[in-house]
Amino acid sequence: MIASSTMSKESASSYDMAEFDQSAIFLYLDGHDQASIQEQRQTLNIFPSQPMHVAEPIPAKGGGMGMATALLANGNHSSPKRPEQGGQRSLVPSPPGPSVPAPKENKSGVTIAKKETPSSGGKGAGSSDQERVKDPKTLRRLAQNREAARKSRLRKKAYIQQLETSRIRLSQLEQQVQTARVQGVFSGTGGQLAGFPSAPSPAVAIFDIEYARWVEEHSKLMFQLRAALNEPLADDQLQGFVNAAMAQHEELLNLKGAIARVDVFHLLSGVWASPTERCFLWLGGFRPSEVIKVMLKHVEPLSEGQILGIYNLQQSLQEREEALSHGIDAIQQNISDIVAAPDVAPATFMGHMSLAMNKVASMEGLVRQADGLRQQTLHKLNEILTTQQAARCLVAIADYFHRLRALSTLWVARPRQEDGPGL
Known part of the structure; x- marks a missing residue:
């Protein structure tokens, strides 16, 4: 009898603690906002210890009681827009557009995004350059630039030849002046005297x-x-x-x-x-x-x-x-x-x-x-x-x-x- 009474007291006390813990959980969950619950959900779903299965929510009269029951049954607050775990595909249709390969998941369930290769951008730029080159206005402008460059080269060549001719004539004049100085046209002994310049102006x-x-x-x-x-x-x-x-x-x-x-x-x-x-x-x-x-x-x-x-x-x-x-x-x-x-x-x-x-x-x-x-x-x-x-x-x-x-x-x-x- 003593043993049975003792066990009944222990079970009663444990039951009371369970009720106390459960009511405390309800009060705690009712006092927090949805952002903290969302943050807690993301933290729990990173590395799950065991496969989680989605259970049907238990209808309840109270709003706070129903939310707590759903959290206890699912282990977290799930969003309707998030795709279900366990490899199930989302039923929400994807918007029209170019097909994008689905992201891969590693063994721990973390999604790995596939990097885009820069080759696609390069191909697009190359095709646009080709279209620009095929433009008649661009081709005509390129031809005009080549013609202007050719004329510039010819003018430069003629100018260089003129400078070379002038240089030759100037050297000839210098030789004539030197010869005249030797013959006595410009007097002076090894130097320049006043009134007798050594070279023309x-x-x-x-x-x-x-x-x-x-x-x-x-x-x-x-x-x-x-x-x-x-x-x-x-x-x-x-x-x-x-x-x-x-x-x-x-x-x-x-x-x-x-x-x-x-x-x-x-x-x-x-x-x-x-x-x-x-x-x-x-x-x-x-x-x-x-x-x-x-x-x-x-x-x-x-x-x-x-x-x-x-x-x-x-x-x-x-x-x-x-x-x-x-x-x-x-x-x-x-x-x-x-x-x-x-x-x-x-x-x-x-x-x-x-x-x-x-x-x-x-x-x-x-x-x-x-x-x-x-x-x-x-x-x-x-x-x-x-x-x-x-x-x-x-x-x-x-x-x-x-x-x-x-x-x-x-x-x-x-x-x-x-x-x-x-x-």
Whole structure:
């Protein structure tokens, strides 16, 4: 009896504790929100100790009692959107779209997402590039870019060739300057003296290069004009060559006017011309009356009116040439008198030099007048002569100066006798 009563008391006490525990669980579950229950569900389902089976919820009168019973039966709060455990598929239809492979599950039930390969994106970009290349506008733009690049390469090549030609001409000028220095044109013993520069100024070097270029281009044009005279061309076509030759003479006069403002002595000395041309140089160029003499020997026949016009032009040219020659002689004499003035004190030296500088500036004006006279002579001859005669006149003048340059070359290259032992 004692034992049975003791067991009955223990069972009663244990029952009471079970009821107390169960009621406490109900109160605990009623006091928590659904977010904590969801968090607890995710924690419990990560590594289940044994397979869990979904049981049917037990209907209850109270809302809290029904929720607790369902939790006790299932072991967790299940969401209706979550697919069932045990490999069962969800009955909710998937949205339309590209088929995506189902994620894999490892042995512990954790879902492993399959990584997307980057090859699909690359294929799409490649296909879009191909479609863009096939676009007619893109193809036309690419062709234009290639043509522009080709033209740019050609311009660059021509520019490099021009620079190379200029470099060769400049080196030739440097050799000429070195030769002139050795021959005594530039005096000095191993150094540079005051007033005797060892090399020409940049403006002078540019003028010499441009004059050499002008001679080359003028020779090419005269060759074309001579070939046109041998062919039966119309006067309009022949007049085009004549106009081009006149434009080249205008270009030379502009070059000489520019160098006259910078260094009139360089223009008057004639270093830029060949040695033989220097002998016939007059105020930095050719003498207009001499050109008329050369023309009359190659242009025939002339009408009486043309002969009279040329004669009057020649008379007026001789008068103006004499006036300019007297002017340059007077300026040279004035400069000589100023420089040779006796008893020049150091205080008045710069005053004398300023007077000489003014006379040099007046020499520039005379050189400009001489260039204007040459220009007027060519234009007047072009008006008096016919198109055929004007073309022959220009060719004759070009041949005259070409032969003077050839004479200089032959003179420099002539065979020299070796000096004897006693000389």
